[in-house]
Amino acid sequence: MELLINLLINGLATGMLIFLLAAGLTLIFGLMDVLNFAHGGLFAWGAFSGVWFYGVTNSFTLAILGAILTGVILGFITEKLIITPVYGNHVQQILITLGFMIVLSEMLKVVFGPNQLAAKTPPLLSGSWEIGDVIIIKYRLFIIIIGFIVFGVFQFILKRTKIGLVVRAGVMNKEMVQALGINIKQVFLYVFMAGAGLAALSGVLMAPYSGVIYAEMGMEFAILAFIVVVIGGMGSFPGSLLAAILVGLAGSFMAYYVPALSLAVNMMLMAIVLIFRPQGLFTAKG
Amino acid sequence: MEPILRTENLTIKFGGQTAVDNVNFEVPEKHFKSIIGPNGAGKTTFFNLISGELKATSGDVFFRGESLSGKSSVARTRKGIGRSFQITNVFPNLTVIENVRLAVQSKEKIRYQFFRHFASYKDLHIQAERLLEIVLLTSKANAFATQLSHGEKRKLEIAMLLALDTEVLLLDEPTAGMSLEEVPAILDVIKQIKQTGERTILLIEHKMDMIMDLSDSIMVLFNGRLLADGTPKEIMDNETVQHAYLGGLYDEHLA
Numbered sequence: 001m002e003l004l005i006n007l008l009i010n011g012l013a014t015g016m017l018i019f020l021l022a023a024g025l026t027l028i029f030g031l032m033d034v035l036n037f038a039h040g041g042l043f044a045w046g047a048f049s050g051v052w053f054y055g056v057t058n059s060f061t062l063a064i065l066g067a068i069l070t071g072v073i074l075g076f077i078t079e080k081l082i083i084t085p086v087y088g089n090h091v092q093q094i095l096i097t098l099g100f101m102i103v104l105s106e107m108l109k110v111v112f113g114p115n116q117l118a119a120k121t122p123p124l125l126s127g128s129w130e131i132g133d134v135i136i137i138k139y140r141l142f143i144i145i146i147g148f149i150v151f152g153v154f155q156f157i158l159k160r161t162k163i164g165l166v167v168r169a170g171v172m173n174k175e176m177v178q179a180l181g182i183n184i185k186q187v188f189l190y191v192f193m194a195g196a197g198l199a200a201l202s203g204v205l206m207a208p209y210s211g212v213i214y215a216e217m218g219m220e221f222a223i224l225a226f227i228v229v230v231i232g233g234m235g236s237f238p239g240s241l242l243a244a245i246l247v248g249l250a251g252s253f254m255a256y257y258v259p260a261l262s263l264a265v266n267m268m269l270m271a272i273v274l275i276f277r278p279q280g281l282f283t284a285k286g
Numbered sequence: 287m288e289p290i291l292r293t294e295n296l297t298i299k300f301g302g303q304t305a306v307d308n309v310n311f312e313v314p315e316k317h318f319k320s321i322i323g324p325n326g327a328g329k330t331t332f333f334n335l336i337s338g339e340l341k342a343t344s345g346d347v348f349f350r351g352e353s354l355s356g357k358s359s360v361a362r363t364r365k366g367i368g369r370s371f372q373i374t375n376v377f378p379n380l381t382v383i384e385n386v387r388l389a390v391q392s393k394e395k396i397r398y399q400f401f402r403h404f405a406s407y408k409d410l411h412i413q414a415e416r417l418l419e420i421v422l423l424t425s426k427a428n429a430f431a432t433q434l435s436h437g438e439k440r441k442l443e444i445a446m447l448l449a450l451d452t453e454v455l456l457l458d459e460p461t462a463g464m465s466l467e468e469v470p471a472i473l474d475v476i477k478q479i480k481q482t483g484e485r486t487i488l489l490i491e492h493k494m495d496m497i498m499d500l501s502d503s504i505m506v507l508f509n510g511r512l513l514a515d516g517t518p519k520e521i522m523d524n525e526t527v528q529h530a531y532l533g534g535l536y537d538e539h540l541a
């Protein structure tokens with residue numbers, strides 16, 4: 001029983017980090033029809049800038065805010081410079097965003113040096129609670145809580161605000177939104193910046209979780225996020241939460257019970273979903 | 287008085303085919319004009335040229351005397367030309383009221399206030415509700431658009447078009463694909479819009495009784511050309527028009 005709870009918390013924490021990364025990806029794909037392979041780069045920049053801010057300010061709150069700000073600014077630059085010229089052309093998007101992903105990774109080495117960096121857990125969130133035989137690592141619980149808060153905030157924005165309505169409608173049919181006279185390009189930019197901010201948040205939270213950060217971490221983690229987007233349904237926010245939790249839990253349980261399969265399980269999940277429900281668990285497109 | 291909408295030698299060619307051929311027409315403000323013609327006469331293409339979905343090969347469209355050449359459909363909507371769509375084109379997974387609200391809010395520019403909570407936008411909601419009343423859809427406000435019947439979807443489209451609050455309305459076959467029982471309700475809606483006397487309306491329709499009932503004037507398109515333009519009575523009495531509809535010209539052109 002204790003083991004199950006521990007595996008559950010592990011899986012949920014990993015799932016939440018993937019969710020934060022996938023949430024931006026799914027909205028960017030669903031609304032803007034853009035395949036953004038540079039998303040992992042924004043994630044890695046979030047991790048590095050967060051560790052840097054933490055080192056300088058000694059405040060984890062400021063580190064989180066600094067990382068998000070870095071992500072949002074990078075998102076702005078990426079959308080304007082890299083994405084805008086290739087709207088509507090998937091092949092070009094894949095090529096240029098993959099290229100930009102490499103640029104982002106290499107720039108990390110230029111700015112922060114080529115070596116791995118150690119990331120500390122803030123003292124307040126270090127350690128664990130023991131309840132009976134169940135060990136709850138504080139930082140993991142913290143990640144889970146942040147994940148649910150972010151989900152709640154974004155659901156609120158999507159369901160209850162004017163821009164949320166435009167985004168939801170845009171995911172269904174962006175030509176029609178434009179026909180109404182709404183400047184959807186501007187909404188694209190906002191969504192891209194928000195997605196980049198979420199990726200950076202995921203990165204800064206990931207750093208103490210894994211203990212070390214390195215320039216290629218974005219590439220590795222982004223693959224999981226892509227799997228989540230496919231499983232959850234492209235453009236669906238709740239879908240990406242559910243799928244991320246699923247992927248997180250599957251990884252956590254498999255790693256314990258069938259370690260040999262722990263890397264394959266996500267691909268298997270995706271294959272099963274693609275066979276039986278190719279549109280993903282949720283559908284956002286109209 | 288300057289007509290609200292005018293075209294000058296409006297022409298569009300697709301390859302060798304001239305779909306709209308040198309059409310000159312004008313419509314005064316708050317006028318109700320219908321456009322008729324056999325299938326393939328270029329009626330919808332003519333609308334697309336006015337609304338900016340298609341770019342004219344030559345000629346121009348003028349709104350209140352101002353050339354619209356080079357203006358996007360979005361820019362034209364903002365200026366005051368709103369267009370309904372022939373294909374049912376609403377947001378399926380939004381509720382009926384959300385669909386209308388989206389159209390209402392589209393009039394505003396996107397700014398920071400965009401992020402405010404909807405409850406503070408009571409007037410938006412009230413406007414949307416009022417429009418649903420006009421198109422007789424109040425009882426379906428919280429249904430998802432995908433659950434509506436075809437006729438109800440057409441009503442929703444009209445509500446969204448009205449929400450754009452444009453001076454000119456381009457209605458492209460609002461009764462297309464409707465069951466006979468649904469037609470009178472749409473007719474009532476259009477009559478109601480006409481009676482408010484605030485809008486200039488251009489209507490493409492095949493149902494002649496409806497056209498005779500509503501129109502101040504009728505123009506006839508045939509093979510992309512303007513065949514006739516006049517009051518309903520003049521059009522009915524026009525021999526060329528009768529000829530065209532009876533098939534005489536068809537034969538000549540198709541032979």
